[in-house]
Amino acid sequence: MASNPDLEKKLRPIYDAMEVGNYKEGVQLCNKALKRQPDLHIVKALKALAFERSGKMNEALALCEEIQWAKPTDEATLRTLSMVLRSAGKYEPMIKLYENASKVNPKNENLANQWFMSLARTLDFKGQQQVALQLHKNFKRDNYMFWAIMSITLQGQNVPAGQPNVFYSLAERMMAKQNTEGKVQTIEELQLYLIILLGQKDRHADALALLEGEIGIKTKATENVELRHLRIELLIKTGRWKDARDATALILKENSDDWRTILQYLETIFLPIQDADLKDSENLKEARAFTAEQVKNETKNPKRGPFLAQIELEHRVQEKIGDNKTSVLELLVSYFGKFGSKTCCFEDLSSYISKLDKEDAKEFCKRLRETYGEKSDTVKEISMQINLARFERFIGNFSHLNSTETNALVNRFWKLYEEALPVGKDLEETERQYGDDYVIMAAHLLIDLHKDTKSYFPLLNATFMLEHALSASKHNYQMKLVLIRVYELLGAYNCAIGIYNTMAIKNVQHDTMSHFITDRATTFGLFNEALTLLYGAHDIYHSNEAETPEMILQAYKYSTFSKMQEFIEFQSRLENSLQKMIADREMIRLEFLKEDSVSRAITWLQELEIGNLKYDDQFSKSRIDNRDTSVMLNWNPKSSSSVELLTRAAPQPDRVWMTLFTVIPRILKHMAHLTPVNVEYEELLSTLSTLATSAPSSPENSPAVNELTAEEIRLAKILVPVTKAFQTLYTAIVAQNSNSPAKEEPTKTAAAVKDFLTSAATLLKREGAIKSTGVIPWQTFHSLTTTVETVAYLNVTNQCLLNLIATKANKKATFKGVNAVIQDFMAQCRHALQAVQTDITALRNVVKPDRIKSGLLYEICDGSAFDFVRSPNHQKLIEDKTLKIGASWMNSLVNLQQEAIARVI
């Protein structure tokens, strides 16, 4: 608020209107005030803010530009301006404005502070350093010196490893001086000092000296969990084995569960001696005695730490010198005896089990089965039985089963699940039923069966069981994830979306989890639904842009130096997220497909911004993959693929996929503008050609050898000759126009274009109609949608070829032959769409509700091998869900058919 009382009186009503969100009135009041005083910057800035808040960004930015020219220096105007520009993601202008204001008012500390902060928003470390030093000089506060040191350190982090780092040396000298003057006082300042030392080679001893020295004591550094851990790390690195061992032992006596300290303890045992001397060493004796003692101390409610420490110790001995298999196996068996009823037991032991010999692994499970039998009456027994089943699955007991064996096992797990239900009848709605994992394991077995037999019936049965179990455990996201994947394999996108929306995915999960629902979302022909999901998830990136820089500023304000790097890294992780780009390309596909007339599609392409449409190596490599693929439960043996991999409808999109769907819109945009063929066009064409010649993955390859599907490669293959046709025609027209001696005979041009378009047309023809087996899986939709998408692109390229002749050729009649060739090709495109329509019409007949009931549903239920399906209690659910799947197919087909019809030209 301005300090001048007159002005304040003027501004008060404006602020009041804005505060209650009445931006329209805000604008009116500003206009009124500006009529009397047209140059009142603060009022202009407030008007800009009112525009921005009411979504009129262009008007807001135009006003901002006006104000910028006038170089205002009052804080209120600058603050308001900064708010508007920030929400538009424009940070640069404020740097200049604050610099100017600060130079005009050198005594104003706040303005200088804002100047520093405006640089920090753009991560301009060098600029920060200079301003921080100036702040320190003018205002003499110690924290400004630390800002300067931090800014120098951050510059040092950008120096490639291995090169001399002048920034760290400088930062260290400045820090040492602060320290001598007694100005390093807080734990955060100490942390900054440590960052500088440890950022340099071989400075462990110095860092340790600091931690153990005066400041370490003054700031109670070793009471801080992290610094205590760091100290031990440094003791190990500097070879002070005894000190390190004593320190870890002390911690472990207090908290025997502290795993990272257990690992440090073991380092002090193993690192100082050669493997050859290990067997009879004092160290090993000491470690065995220590862990045994720790185990002995665990009596009532034992902690897992000491027992895991023993396993880890003996496991390492086995890895290093062998001859220790029996002790490891015995420890594993006895661990299960103690903790077998804890749900985490599988996680605790699986990495050790995976390293056992096959026979030992079998022996492990056999012994557990002998000891614990099948008893599962109590919560603990159920949990133990589930752990046992997980291990049996994990060592391969349930692999390579035939249908009969799988069906029997699925029935067994379903029975166990149902028997566990009464035990959990009083559980709260937010909890899970105790036997839920049986259902998930049954689903895993059915997924195996689907993979082996290619039949979709196992997947349908899996959805029924999961849906049924979900009604007793509403929030079991593990069931939901399997369901989403299975519905996608079944081509039932509406069903997958329905489940996804109940997961309440939020914040950063949009970056890590949304791939489950947005990967190749175009496939299902439900463009609006797909776009809603994609835009919803994309918000996280906007909030990252807007919010994270402010947090970095806060870190300076609070002098939280230890968090500075974390914030900068976090910002970069989201900013450079691979998922963000993959989603962006998917949105471009969908937005393009929403323009169903060729002329609108061309306009859309002309308006498409290509700033973000990068695909070069450096850009691809610097994408960061934050997608979470490990979240799905998986007990599959190490030798087979994970459930997450097995349930992918197609290879996971990655950089290659991103490149394909970057190159396509860029080529189309080039054509839409009728831009002359240039180096950039050649590069796009060459990239597309490389992608077109890559070998497709078959669903059997896992992991996939190529992240593109056969359909996507075909799309690239079709677009290559079309891209070349544009090039040939453009060159011919230019030569004709200039009457150059190199000009071709028009018939030759027509023949060349014809060759290109004919090879595209050949690829466009799909072999045979799509046959329906009652289920319309992902693959069928993928094939249909890709054809529609391909023709949508070809409609544009054909129109561009025609436009080329119509607007660029001096004598249009010369290219009559080419014109005819293009018309021919357009007819081929129509045929391709007609084939799609015929297929869709046939499929629509199969998925009508009455046909589903008499067809698919009958097949599912008639003589089913599954007790679940045979039970009269489940008939209603099975019918409901089958009809829902059918409705989703119908929805996709109807939409896709409309899209196809709209593109027949």
Add this chain to the structure above:
Amino acid sequence: MNIREATLDDMIPMQNCNLHNLPENYQMKYYFYHSLTWPQLSYVAEDEKGRIIGYVLAKLEEDPAAEPHGHITSLSVMRTYRRLGVAEKLMTQSQNAMRDVFNCKFVSLHVRKSNRAALQLYRDTLKFTVQDIEKKYYADGTGYLELWELECVQDVKNKEDEMQ
């Protein structure tokens, strides 16, 4: 299991730890704010493979009128790792820091009355006492959920008590 200070990078797995439905929907900046302002108070628990299995997000209550005290904003343990004392350890770690760094005398938290499991943990295991009960509203997308919420408090143990 490890208990260590939460870092920004943990936010991603921390959120996945929270995949089950909760009416509370903290914005990213709320996590940021905690991590920045009181980095010593928020901790994560990791399993032996370094995966996040639980976390506590805590802050200093900035009420100048009251005694210095801490507030537990969010405590979460992954289902697979329940009943192993993870929550208790996270709380102890955070409370120790409240005491040592900020000189807190007590710690408070809010819990929904309907959340029996949480209530049991706080009241029976961690010895919190119910101080107050009030009606709270949460936006859940379709409208507002009306919930009774309890305010629970517990004195922060001083060092001597802890030794015994």
